Amino acid sequence: MVAPLEHNTKCCPIGDLNAKTSTLQDFISPERFVLDMFHLNDEDTLKYFYNYDTVIANGISLERKSESTCRVNPYGHRLFDMCKKMNLFIANSRKGNDNNVGRRTCNDASIVDYLNVSSDLFPLIKYFEVDEFNPILSDVHTKICFNIYTEQIIREQNIETSQRQTVKWCSSKGDKFVDYVKDNQSDQLKEIGNVLDNLLIAENVDQADLDDVTSNICKIFNDSSKIIFRTKRVGFFHKKQNKRLWFTDICKNKRNYFIKQNKDTNFQKI
Incomplete structure (x- = not known):
């Protein structure tokens, strides 16, 4: 997961990361x-390194706050590594009731539970709060509450249906x-016979001529068999309709790639 994101990909990892981060910077500030x-001055590269400008443009402070006095632990450095490589930003202490606060989320001593978002997602977060501790939900962790508002995208979905029919030979x-x-079918058979006679004496016979004769013979047999043996429906198939409108083909491909990885x-661990 610790790799640069593809163009226009947004994500929002959340959970107990066991990462203590204090108030260290979670983004790259390049010189x-x-x-x-190193001639890293093309548009895409500059947009990647200066992604934090989007955070500033959305009215979000780059400075982080924290009520925790814990030092940064190895998991914290891993979280920073992920944020810097994927252009993710810690939402704690930057949104909602936790803005400029940075409430503790574990044992009332440290912050180890985080909401991390792509810079473009900050405007969509209309509510963020580190809730009061509830022993019913967790033994030590405090619940993080947030809402993300997005526009509903309606995709037209055409249901493909097909009805297969077959003819079974009856002795x-x-x-x-x-x-x-x-x-x-005598007239058609005579016509095919004449074509075959001409092909036998022809100097050059094209594959297309043979294909035409074969197709005509098959048509005679198929049309006649449907009348004599009747057709039988062997299945009714339809393309499964995707009710999850957000689950596009791109999302499906990324899920399959994640499962494969x-x-x-x-397997390598084994």
Whole structure:
């Protein structure tokens, strides 16, 4: 997960991360001369390194607050690493009733529970609060409450349906099938016979000519079999309708990629 995000991808990881972060900076503040030195001055690169400008533009303070006096632990440094690489920002002490406060979330001593968001998501957070401790919900952790408001995106979904029909050969009707072809398809058979005679004496025979003859023969057999043997419906299929409008093809592909990576990681551990 600790890797730069793809373009326009937004995420919002939340939970007990066991990370103590004090009030250290959770974003990269690059030196412009360093970027110029390594020729990192294309638009996408600059947008990545100066992503914190979006936070400022949304009226969010870059400075973090914390009521905890705990020092930064290894998990805290890992959280900072994730935030800096993925352009995530800790919402604690920056939104809602916790703005400029940084309430403790564990044992009334430390902050280890976080809401981390992409910079563009800050305007969507209309409510954020570190709630009072409730022993029914947790033994030591305090609940984090927040609301994210987004516009509903309605995607048109076309349900694809198909009804397959098949013809099953019946030996007892074999003679009837042959007689029907002779009596009702004689003109087509003669025409096919003439085409085959011409192909036999032709100097050059194209594959397309053979395909046409084969298609015509198949059509005679199929049309006749449907009349003699009748068709039978073998299934009614429809494309499953996705009721979760947010679950787009992009989201599905990313989920499959995550599952694959997770399986590969577990396999390597074994």
